[in-house]
Amino acid sequence: MRTAICAASGPSLTKKDLDYVRGKAALYAVNDVYKLAPWADVLYSCDFEWWHHQATTDRARFWAFKGEKWSVNKQAGQEFDVNVVGHSVAKPWSNDPKFIATGGNSGFQALNLADLHGFDRIILLGYDMKLADNGKRHFFGDHPSPMNKDSDYKRWIGYFEEALPFIRAEVINCTRSTALTCFPRAELEKVI
Numbered sequence: 001m002r003t004a005i006c007a008a009s010g011p012s013l014t015k016k017d018l019d020y021v022r023g024k025a026a027l028y029a030v031n032d033v034y035k036l037a038p039w040a041d042v043l044y045s046c047d048f049e050w051w052h053h054q055a056t057t058d059r060a061r062f063w064a065f066k067g068e069k070w071s072v073n074k075q076a077g078q079e080f081d082v083n084v085v086g087h088s089v090a091k092p093w094s095n096d097p098k099f100i101a102t103g104g105n106s107g108f109q110a111l112n113l114a115d116l117h118g119f120d121r122i123i124l125l126g127y128d129m130k131l132a133d134n135g136k137r138h139f140f141g142d143h144p145s146p147m148n149k150d151s152d153y154k155r156w157i158g159y160f161e162e163a164l165p166f167i168r169a170e171v172i173n174c175t176r177s178t179a180l181t182c183f184p185r186a187e188l189e190k191v192i
Contacts, residue, residue, distance in 0.1 A: 002118065002120050003025040003119060003121045003123065004025055004026040004028055004169075005026070005123045006030065006107065006111050006122055006127075007027060008031075009032050009107075009126055009139055010127055010139065011131070011132035011134075012128050012177040013126030013175075014139070014176075017126075018037040021188070022039060026119070027039075027042070028040070028041065028042040028044055028110045028113065030044050031050060033126065034061075034065055034067075035061065036139075038065060042067055042070060043065055043068070043069045044070045044109060044110040044113060045106050046102070047073065047106070048073045051076040052080075055080050070082065070083045070110075072084065072085060072086070072087035072100065085098075086099035087100055087101070087109070089102050092163045093112060093162075093166035094112055094116065096116075101159075103156065103160065104152065104156050105156050120170065122169045123171075123173075123174050123191055125174055125175055125188070127173060128178050129153045129156060129157050130153055130178070160182055161182045164182050164183075171184075172184050172185075
């Protein structure tokens with residue numbers, strides 16, 4: 001069984017989780033997760049501003065990343081050597097390798113990309129889809145402006161629920177604290 005981990009940047013994500021899965025499955029790091037797991041197989045972000053910020057303010061770490069870089073943003077592809085996949089905001093999910101559904105956030109898109117890459121099982125980490133008790137949106141706090149955008153968790157959860165019947169892989173949510181309940185939940189150590 002081919003397994004991938006999609007690790008989003010929710011506040012419950014820990015370096016310990018990422019270290020635990022290292023070498024046990026392919027890792028799709030969403031946005032800043034690559035900083036905790038520079039060995040990830042794939043780095044995914046949808047926003048040009050994020051790619052630009054990483055490439056210019058954290059140059060050494062960004063350019064040292066050896067995994068594949070993916071986005072739906074054509075400008076990021078041109079400027080930062082990123083693989084670009086087409087996208088659709090009108091479709092709930094894509095099983096066509098030419099495009100992914102957007103679902104309003106990079107975590108959704110990374111999941112669709114991993115599914116398109118043919119994994120049988122995909123484990124979610126850091127898909128909190130809610131603020132932490134201390135108000136944090138991400139494990140690192142907030143993005144700097146202008147990347148710091150509102151997170152419409154309710155709408156995003158709806159996109160995951162709508163996509164559920166179309167996802168080919170088995171998806172298991174191992175996020176420590178999550179409002180995303182449409183996928184089966186499990187403890188990471190019991191799944192891998």
